[in-house]
Amino acid sequence: MLIKRVPSTDAPLDLLLEADPSVETIRGYLENSSCYVATIGNETVGAYVIQPMGDGAHELMNIAVAPAHQRKGIGVKLLNHAITMAREVGAQRLELSTGTFGYQLAFYQRAGFRVIAVERDHFLTHYDAPIYENGIQHKDRLRLALEY
Numbered sequence: 148m149l150i151k152r153v154p155s156t157d158a159p160l161d162l163l164l165e166a167d168p169s170v171e172t173i174r175g176y177l178e179n180s181s182c183y184v185a186t187i188g189n190e191t192v193g194a195y196v197i198q199p200m201g202d203g204a205h206e207l208m209n210i211a212v213a214p215a216h217q218r219k220g221i222g223v224k225l226l227n228h229a230i231t232m233a234r235e236v237g238a239q240r241l242e243l244s245t246g247t248f249g250y251q252l253a254f255y256q257r258a259g260f261r262v263i264a265v266e267r268d269h270f271l272t273h274y275d276a277p278i279y280e281n282g283i284q285h286k287d288r289l290r291l292a293l294e295y
């Protein structure tokens with residue numbers, strides 16, 4: 148598997164939509180971000196988007212693995228790549244947002260991320276349509292950070 152940076156114009160939107168249901172939101176942050184894709188042969192199997200926040204922090208805006216390739220360790224490799232990339236450009240911490248429940252929370256916490264804030268009602272006020280996972284509606288959003 149190869150992980151390489153691509154121009155934002157070549158970002159795999161279909162894949163990024165697995166992690167964020169709003170194409171407008173994704174397009175908005177892609178402009179000021181770096182997008183990395185993971186490929187196996189000619190197939191794009193995963194991607195992440197990272198952005199400098201200032202203040203010594205970078206934000207992981209999106210991370211997604213193609214459904215047919217999930218649960219094979221690609222997500223962990225992409226997350227570790229993002230952690231290394233931010234560290235190499237001098238970041239002191241990497242932040243991200245995620246829902247308050249679900250396997251994604253454990254996925255990040257296993258990598259050392261910790262909760263730093265709760266944004267109540269974020270998913271109710273920032274998205275047009277309700278977002279459900281496992282039959283539960285996402286309402287609040289968590290901010291997580293990994294301190295280097």
Ligand SMILES: CC(C)(COP(=O)(O)OP(=O)(O)OC[C@H]1O[C@@H](n2cnc3c(N)ncnc32)[C@H](O)[C@@H]1OP(=O)(O)O)[C@@H](O)C(=O)NCCC(=O)NCCS
Binds near residue numbers: 220223
């Ligand atoms: C989150 C995501 C990037 C993880 O990628 P992945 O390649 O499937 O993850 P890995 O194979 O590296 O899995 C690492 C661990 O995460 C956990 N995990 C991953 N997917 C899981 C699932 N569907 N259910 C339960 N646990 C899961 C497991 O503990 C797994 O380890 P294990 O397979 O040894 O049990 C991927 O599931 C994805 O693209 N999801 C949709 C988009 C998304 O939700 N992005 C994050 C937004 S906050």
